[in-house]
Amino acid sequence: xxxxxxxxxxxxxxxxxxxxxxxxxxxxxxxxxxxxxxxxxxxxxxxxxxxxxxxxxxxxxxxxxxxxxxxxxxxxxxxxxxxxxxxxxxxxxxxxxxxxxxxxxxxxxxxxxxxxxxxxxxxxxxxxxxxxxxxxxxxxxxxxxxxxxxxxxxxxxxxxxxxxxxxxxxxxxxxxxxxxxxxxxxxxxxxxxxxxxxxxxxxxxxxxxxxxxxxxxx
Amino acid sequence: xxxxxxxxxxxxxxxxxxxxxxxxxxxxxxxxxxxxxxxxxxxxxxxxxxxxxxxxxxxxxxxxxxxxxxxxxxxxxxxxxxxxxxxxxxxxxxxxxxxxxxxxxxxxxxxxxxxxxxxxxxxxxxxxxxxxxxxxxxxxxxxxxxxxxxxxxxxxxxxxxxxxxxxxxxxxxxxxxxxxxxxxxxxxxxxxxxxxxxxxxxxxxxxxxxxxxxxxxx
DNA sequence: ATTTATTTTTAAGTAAGCTTAAATATTTTA
DNA sequence: TAAAATATTTAAGCTTACTTAAAAATAAAT
Numbered sequence: 001x002x003x004x005x006x007x008x009x010x011x012x013x014x015x016x017x018x019x020x021x022x023x024x025x026x027x028x029x030x031x032x033x034x035x036x037x038x039x040x041x042x043x044x045x046x047x048x049x050x051x052x053x054x055x056x057x058x059x060x061x062x063x064x065x066x067x068x069x070x071x072x073x074x075x076x077x078x079x080x081x082x083x084x085x086x087x088x089x090x091x092x093x094x095x096x097x098x099x100x101x102x103x104x105x106x107x108x109x110x111x112x113x114x115x116x117x118x119x120x121x122x123x124x125x126x127x128x129x130x131x132x133x134x135x136x137x138x139x140x141x142x143x144x145x146x147x148x149x150x151x152x153x154x155x156x157x158x159x160x161x162x163x164x165x166x167x168x169x170x171x172x173x174x175x176x177x178x179x180x181x182x183x184x185x186x187x188x189x190x191x192x193x194x195x196x197x198x199x200x201x202x203x204x205x206x207x208x209x210x211x212x213x214x215x216x217x218x
Numbered sequence: 219x220x221x222x223x224x225x226x227x228x229x230x231x232x233x234x235x236x237x238x239x240x241x242x243x244x245x246x247x248x249x250x251x252x253x254x255x256x257x258x259x260x261x262x263x264x265x266x267x268x269x270x271x272x273x274x275x276x277x278x279x280x281x282x283x284x285x286x287x288x289x290x291x292x293x294x295x296x297x298x299x300x301x302x303x304x305x306x307x308x309x310x311x312x313x314x315x316x317x318x319x320x321x322x323x324x325x326x327x328x329x330x331x332x333x334x335x336x337x338x339x340x341x342x343x344x345x346x347x348x349x350x351x352x353x354x355x356x357x358x359x360x361x362x363x364x365x366x367x368x369x370x371x372x373x374x375x376x377x378x379x380x381x382x383x384x385x386x387x388x389x390x391x392x393x394x395x396x397x398x399x400x401x402x403x404x405x406x407x408x409x410x411x412x413x414x415x416x417x418x419x420x421x422x423x424x425x426x427x428x429x430x431x432x433x434x435x436x
Numbered sequence: 437a438t439t440t441a442t443t444t445t446t447a448a449g450t451a452a453g454c455t456t457a458a459a460t461a462t463t464t465t466a
Numbered sequence: 467t468a469a470a471a472t473a474t475t476t477a478a479g480c481t482t483a484c485t486t487a488a489a490a491a492t493a494a495a496t
Contacts, residue, residue: 004453026473038454040475045452057461057474088331098328105319113306222483244443256484258445263482275444275491443492450485461474466467 003104006073007032008042009051012060013070023059068135075131077103078124079114085125086118092125092160093168108133127159127178127214143214146184146194147207154183155215162212170209175199181218221322224291225250226260227269230278231288241277289353295321296342296349297332303343304336310343310378311386326351345377345396345432361432364402364412365425372401373433380430388427393417399436 011031015023029039047054051066062070080099084090090098112133115121122138123129129138143158157180160171171177175198185202186195192207205213229249233241247257265272269284280288298317302308308316330351333339340356341347347356361376375398378389389395393416403420404413410425423431 002452024473025475034453035455036474037456037476042453084328087335088328090327090331094327098325101323102320105323107316109308109312110302110306110316113308117305220482242443243445252483253485254444255446255486260483437496439494439496441492441494443490445488445490447488448486450483452482452484453480454482455478455480457477457479459474459476462472464469464471466469 001069004042005046005051006069006104008039008046009062009066009070010073012052012062013067013074023061025060028060071131071135071137072108073103074137075133075135076106076111078128078130079111079118079121080106081124081126082118082121082130083114091165091168091172093163093165095125096163123178125178126161127157143216145211146196146205146213146215147191147210149184149194149210149215151184151187154181154218156181156218157213158216159214160212161214167209167212174201174203176213182215219287222260223264223269224287224322226257226264227280227284227288228291230270230280231285231292234280241279243278246278286353289349289355290326291321292355293349293351293353294324294329296346297329297336297339298324299342299344300336300339300348301332309383309386309390311381311383313343314381341396343396344379345375361434363429364414364423364431364433365409365428367402367412367428367433369402369405372399372436374399374436375431376434377432378430379432385427385430392419392421394431400433 008028011028012023015021015027015031025039025043026036028043029036032039043052043054043060046052046066050063051069052063053061077099080102081092081095084095084098085092115130115133120132121130127143131137141158146155149155157176157178160168160176160178162168176182180198182196182198184194185197187193188195194205194210196203196205226246229246230241233239233245233249243257243261244254246261247254250257261270261272261278264270264284268281269287270281271279295317298320299310299313302313302316303310333348333351338350339348345361349355359376364373367373375394375396378386378394378396380386394400398416400414400416402412403415405411406413412423412428414421414423
């Protein structure tokens with residue numbers, strides 16, 4: 001399938017899971033940076049290909065086939081992230097950008113080789129679950145946003161939910177990495193600022209950052 | 219640049235170097251599997267972009283800019299081949315197919331990371347030279363076709379000049395690999411059949427195969 | 437040196453994946 | 467609940483990268 005189609009079903013899948021849970025054409029268009037008209041157009045085409053259900057003015061819903069395609073692309077994306085993260089010294093943001101391109105040009109064979117090399121990992125370096133070759137994906141998620149974390153407790157970083165360059169540069173500089181351990185040492189200004197200890201560092205995070213860092217209680 | 223454009227300049231570059239040394243639209247079209255009309259069309263477009271010189275009925279000639287683009291893509295292709303060959307157990311044919319796709323979706327940064335990881339190799343697993351980041355490429359080549367090799371002499375495999383699946387499966391089964399050593403033990407039926415020893419194996423090659431294996435005298 | 441064959445070019449047309457503008461439907465809010 | 471705001475759809479049009487068919491030029495062969 002074409003890059004445009006793969007990105008379209010991926011956007012629907014992701015929107016459905018995390019974001020605003022709104023998969024109407026306008027939201028998908030916004031996410032992909034295309035016009036609403038283009039999204040409606042594409043929706044009709046993909047409905048004809050049985051990748052999604054389209055009814056005028058309704059939210060777009062992936063069919064089983066469409067979901068399978070989305071998970072196949074997401075698998076490749078996350079495997080590339082894990083692989084590049086392991087092999088090369090690059091920021092998570094750069095790795096994300098590479099994976100965004102490579103995911104569409106990767107055979108199932110190569111994906112399997114990468115997965116095998118990495119020991120069939122279940123999560124990528126953002127903490128996102130990696131679908132297996134059959135399109136099965138771990139859905140259980142006990143993590144909470146750092147914004148809801150409790151002063152004095154110790155946590156493990158479960159997810160870095162962002163594509164933002166600045167955020168990942170900040171992460172790289174402050175040992176904020178998937179599976180690292182941190183302790184919440186102080187919450188202040190109405191819980192909008194959070195001071196954490198991570199490794200030997202003590203840093204203060206603003207609200208924006210605490211909202212996109214997800215943690216599991218230790 | 220688009221995939222179509224990158225493949226077009228690459229085809230011209232390669233035709234100019236190895237093949238029939240004919241870069242007229244029809245030959246490029248044949249190589250790319252598109253119609254002659256499409257090739258002429260593209261040639262005009264690329265001339266407008268200063269990637270090649272186009273004159274009616276004449277061979278296509280890459281400009282400096284076009285050559286640079288071709289070498290940049292070829293660099294990425296060959297780095298991927300070298301990298302995948304090192305990392306994964308895949309046939310040269312499979313590796314070639316993956317590289318053919320990945321080459322167009324690889325940033326200069328990632329190419330550099332791969333090159334660095336491999337210790338800036340000068341040749342890929344087919345024995346093709348890898349252009350450096352400045353678009354400089356090793357051109358010296360002392361190798362001869364195995365069809366011209368001499369009975370009794372020992373050679374090093376310098377180049378496997380093919381994209382053919384069956385050929386590479388044969389290679390994989392018979393230790394025919396870039397830089398391996400072989401001895402020509404017998405030439406017969408008017409030098410059309412060549413018997414070689416490679417490792418502990420003795421195998422007979424037909425004319426087709428001897429023509430695409432290039433060797434250096436030891 | 438003509439005829440014949442082959443290549444190249446031109447012309448017209450197609451599909452994919454977009455755009456903007458206008459019409460229509462839905463949602464919000466006063 | 468009617469008006470205003472927002473979203474969605476339709477319509478028309480664009481660009482890229484192709485296609486086939488026919489015309490024109492070049493190359494090969496008798």
